[in-house]
Amino acid sequence: MSDAQRSHPFRHSHEDREAAHHIPDTPQTRSPAYRLAFDDEAFLCRDELRPVRLQLELLKPEMGMQEYGVDSTVVLFGGARIPDPAHKHRARTETLAGLTRYYEEAREFARLITLKSMKNGRQRENVIVTGGGPGVMEAGNRGAADAGGISIGLNIVLPHEQAPNRYVTPELCFNFHYFAVRKMHFLMRANALAVFPGGFGTLDETFETLTLIQTGRMKRIPFLLFGRDFWTRIIDWQALAEAGTISPEDLELFRFVETAAEAMEAIENWPGAGEKRAEIPGR
Numbered sequence: 001m002s003d004a005q006r007s008h009p010f011r012h013s014h015e016d017r018e019a020a021h022h023i024p025d026t027p028q029t030r031s032p033a034y035r036l037a038f039d040d041e042a043f044l045c046r047d048e049l050r051p052v053r054l055q056l057e058l059l060k061p062e063m064g065m066q067e068y069g070v071d072s073t074v075v076l077f078g079g080a081r082i083p084d085p086a087h088k089h090r091a092r093t094e095t096l097a098g099l100t101r102y103y104e105e106a107r108e109f110a111r112l113i114t115l116k117s118m119k120n121g122r123q124r125e126n127v128i129v130t131g132g133g134p135g136v137m138e139a140g141n142r143g144a145a146d147a148g149g150i151s152i153g154l155n156i157v158l159p160h161e162q163a164p165n166r167y168v169t170p171e172l173c174f175n176f177h178y179f180a181v182r183k184m185h186f187l188m189r190a191n192a193l194a195v196f197p198g199g200f201g202t203l204d205e206t207f208e209t210l211t212l213i214q215t216g217r218m219k220r221i222p223f224l225l226f227g228r229d230f231w232t233r234i235i236d237w238q239a240l241a242e243a244g245t246i247s248p249e250d251l252e253l254f255r256f257v258e259t260a261a262e263a264m265e266a267i268e269n270w271p272g273a274g275e276k277r278a279e280i281p282g283r
Contacts, residue, residue: 078136
């Protein structure tokens with residue numbers, strides 16, 4: 001919010017923050033107790049302040065996307081270890097090297113989605129959102145950039161060094177501490193979801209989303225799994241239905257696709273296509 005948009009006559013908090021940094025140096029002012037609460041890093045990081053940090057982490061990206069004009073998204077999940085075909089030789093295994101084609105499919109899918117969303121002028125609907133990292137995530141942000149559009153990256157702090165990929169729109173590049181809040185932001189505006197081969201993180205995101213849809217906690221949206229061979233090899237979907245741990249109807253919550261063009265067609269023909277985007281109850 002700019003100064004011109006403020007509706008109250010009170011002194012701005014950033015002014016007091018700045019003033020508090022230029023006060024007389026005394027035993028009292030050096031005490032941690034004297035620091036402004038919102039300017040006290042040690043205080044904000046206390047265990048008792050976790051509810052506040054959760055709220056801040058929910059609010060900051062929400063406000064950022066609202067201010068940028070993002071109304072809805074198309075989500076891309078997928079492995080960070082899948083390199084682009086030009087760097088196929090860097091793949092850790094032969095299997096990963098064989099999956100590099102999905103980098104290109106993710107890039108093309110994001111490009112097509114972005115081109116379509118830009119037809120009505122400013123891009124507000126179906127903005128591509130990824131985890132903001134390498135691999136399939138990079139491919140998604142890169143495809144949006146290929147089309148001349150914007151895209152979102154939802155990074156998370158990890159023990160090993162990582163940085164957002166260079167294709168994320170800088171003003172829409174967010175960093176998270178809490179996985180749960182990050183996953184909420186993935187789904188809060190989702191009109192469709194595309195999942196590419198990946199590891200534990202991709203599986204976690206996939207099954208949490210399917211659980212929300214299965215249990216009615218989230219409306220059904222186009223849910224596309226790229227790579228039937230990969231997904232049926234690592235998960236015996238039919239065995240789950242035959243065992244009764246899921247219903248046969250649950251197998252209709254998602255579809256397998258192989259190419260970006262096939263995915264676009266599936267989204268166009270998805271039951272209820274064109275309805276209001278999915279919402280998580282209680283948002």
